[in-house]
Amino acid sequence: MQLDFATLTPLETYRWLASTVTPRPIAWVSTLAKDGVSNLAPFSFFQVISDEPPTLLVNVGAHDDGSLKDTLRNVQDTGELVIQLVSAAQATAMNASAAKLAHGVSEFEHCGIATVPASQVKPPRVAGAAVAFECALAEVQPYPRDNPNCYLIFARVLLAHIDDQILDGHGRVDPQKLDLIGRLGGSRYCTTRDRFDMARPS
Template sequence: MLIDFAGLKPVEAYEWMSSLIVPRPIAWVSTLDAQGRANLAPFSFFQMVTGKPPTLLICPLLQRGGKLKDTVLNIDERGEFVVNLAAPAQAAQLNETSFPFEAGVSEFEACGVTAAPSQRVAPPRVAAAAASFECKLAMLEPYPRHAPSCHLVLGEVLVAHVQDDLLDADGKLDPGKVDLLFRMGGEWYGRSINAANFTLPRPR
């Protein structure tokens, strides 16, 4: 089957890509607005970019009518955000925070998510997240420029909080213990720990 994307509607292109480019990690992004009110929202268009400097990428889509999401407005206003990584046990709460609450409503409070203070940035982090990356804004650009459908947001990682039970006896991260929630196509979700996982050393 050949799919010509030039003939697809945007929603059709989204459906094909989001169902085939899987699994996708989920950035559960916490920010503060100009009045200091917390916001928390999930984004599955998310990835690491480079380790020098340590940088993450999130791509919040525009809302219907071209309106910017609160996350983008808050990051642009304050220049800080936290990317939290959710465990499977937090799936219901994460999904609840995707609801389009009115601006100024704290998803932490509305969805019963416990917040914890960050160390280097003002926005709080998710206390029970498997890991949280405190970031300062490195770049925020609309894409594509002539008719934006999203924003490319690069954040330089300042510090990370990692749950102690993910570490081995030497204090190193144990990949076999990192059980994260990820997004598949449609309404399908998955987790990073399952019986089919395997190791594969690179060729030398």
Template structure:
């Protein structure tokens, strides 16, 4: 079956993209509202996109056709945000912060989250999150009705219990029990089942080809 994106509506493209591009990591983002209160919201159109400098990119849409979501407006106004990784234990709280609460109602309070000060940015962290990144806004790229927010990472943080060797930067990734976004309105996946597949060198591949030669 072939699907011509030029012939599809935006929501139809969304259904295909989210059904096929899986699993997607979740950016649980905190920003500062205009009144200084903390906004928290999750986004699954997100990933790391570079290490020199460290870059995270997330796509944040609009409430309606033209009014940006609070996260996008806050990042543009303040220039800073914090991205948290979501553990399985925090999944219900993360999901609750996606609720369209009325203006003035705090997602942080509703989800029972605790905040902690960041090191390099004025935006607080979610204290319970096992790991995350403090970011400053690098640029915003708008393509059609897509808004790509590019953040430069200033600081990474990981709870001590998940650090195997700080000097070597070895993280107990599996112990984080992070979750990812799948398809549908409520599809998620765990990251517990990991398999190893070492990269094959050119020499190893050539040796295998020689073995196949009669």
């Protein structure tokens, strides 16, 4: 089978890419609007792209009508965000926060998701998240530049909160205890519980 992407609709393109480039980690992003309303939304086009400076990349698509999502607007207005990783225990809450709500409605309040204060930025953290990165906006790049349908948020990590309960005896992250979920195609997800080790060739 071969796919000529020049012949595919945007929806077909998304479905093929999203169902093959898997599993994808999920960025559960919390932000604040200028008026102080909190926002929380998950994004599965997400990755670490640099360790010096420590930088995460979140791809935020535009709404179908081309308008900007609250996450992007808030980040552009305030320059701050918190990126949480999603554990299996938080999967239902994460999914609930993906609902399309009216502008100005907080997903934290609507979904009953508890918060804790961040240390260096104003957006709240998700209570109970095993890993949370407090970030400052480095830059936003529209893509494609001439007619953007998504926006790449480059988020510089200022501070990380790591739950001590996910660490092993050597102070390193134990994947079994971290127990994250990843996005597959459609409505499917996976966990990081099943794994294997391979030594890199010298």
